[in-house]
Amino acid sequence: MKNIRSSKSILLLFLFLISPLAIAQQYVTTGDFDRISKLSFGLGMNTYFGELRRATDSNLQAGLSASIGYEHLFTDKLAIRTSLSLYKIQADDQLSPLTDNNTRNLNFKSVNTEFVIQGVYYMFRHPSSGYKDRAFLNPYIHLGVGITTNNPKASLNLTDYDLRPLSLEGVQYGGIAPVIPFGAGLSIFISRYVDLQVEFQYTQALTGYLDDVSGVYRDPSSFSDTNGVQAVTLGLLSDPRTALNPPFQAVSAGTARGDGSNDSYLRFGFRLGVYLPKSLYGKSSIRCKVTKRTR
Numbered sequence: 001m002k003n004i005r006s007s008k009s010i011l012l013l014f015l016f017l018i019s020p021l022a023i024a025q026q027y028v029t030t031g032d033f034d035r036i037s038k039l040s041f042g043l044g045m046n047t048y049f050g051e052l053r054r055a056t057d058s059n060l061q062a063g064l065s066a067s068i069g070y071e072h073l074f075t076d077k078l079a080i081r082t083s084l085s086l087y088k089i090q091a092d093d094q095l096s097p098l099t100d101n102n103t104r105n106l107n108f109k110s111v112n113t114e115f116v117i118q119g120v121y122y123m124f125r126h127p128s129s130g131y132k133d134r135a136f137l138n139p140y141i142h143l144g145v146g147i148t149t150n151n152p153k154a155s156l157n158l159t160d161y162d163l164r165p166l167s168l169e170g171v172q173y174g175g176i177a178p179v180i181p182f183g184a185g186l187s188i189f190i191s192r193y194v195d196l197q198v199e200f201q202y203t204q205a206l207t208g209y210l211d212d213v214s215g216v217y218r219d220p221s222s223f224s225d226t227n228g229v230q231a232v233t234l235g236l237l238s239d240p241r242t243a244l245n246p247p248f249q250a251v252s253a254g255t256a257r258g259d260g261s262n263d264s265y266l267r268f269g270f271r272l273g274v275y276l277p278k279s280l281y282g283k284s285s286i287r288c289k290v291t292k293r294t295r
Helices: 002-024 099-104 231-238
Strands: 027-029 037-049 063-073 078-092 107-122 137-149 153-156 159-162 176-191 194-205 264-275 287-289
Touching: 037 078, 037 194, 063 107, 063 264, 078 264, 107 176, 137 194, 153 231, 176 264
Parallel strands: none
Antiparallel strands: 027 287, 037 063, 037 264, 063 078, 078 107, 107 137, 107 153, 137 176, 153 159, 176 194, 194 264
16 A cells, blocks of 8 residues: 555656646747748739829739848748839829829839838748648738838930939938838748748838829929929929920919828739748747647
């Protein structure tokens, strides 16, 4: 009896000591050679929203984009992605469904560079057995911050003009603007080392001058030759309704040219992600939650 009591005491003590370890086994660490970083290459289409094109306009007036990115998984669901993109946005009042916009006759186009840092949250966890057993389809959302260059051009009589140095509204805005990108996507298993990501990204710029239109019309007499452009041409760029055939009467100084709101753009595209043998952070392992399965 004494031996039985001693055995029970030892068993209880053993169970007490291993219980924390049993709980800890809900998480495991993937191997040092698990691939949790990838390089991505993307192509997409952009459409702009602002004074020259509203979200309700059926004509997308789209521009192309190309990007390269690096993504690293820090937990079994959360990754950080840095991305560098070259993209084009454009709009022309002559393509607007609104007659008043046709008369206004403004236009712009801009090829910009964008750099963003985003958090990417995946719906399905990275498996404890490693990247080779990842989900075939894995939806995700992303949110970040970044910057974009801002150098709009306008076309007048078949000649393109850099608008930012000309201060057509009397405002000298910067060539770089902060942006807030967010969106969603779907990662698709293509091969052991490659994913195809289909995603959209809506980017809110913290400037109203991606299109060079935000404030009010200047008095045409206030223009002087600037940056090699004659004052009379500046007046036409500011209010190109007078360049129509037949021309319309120029509006008075102080009339609203824009609504003062910030501009934005929407991108839909594809990314081809290639898993790298090693991450930039050295060790290629993360703690992954083990999902219990029942039969």
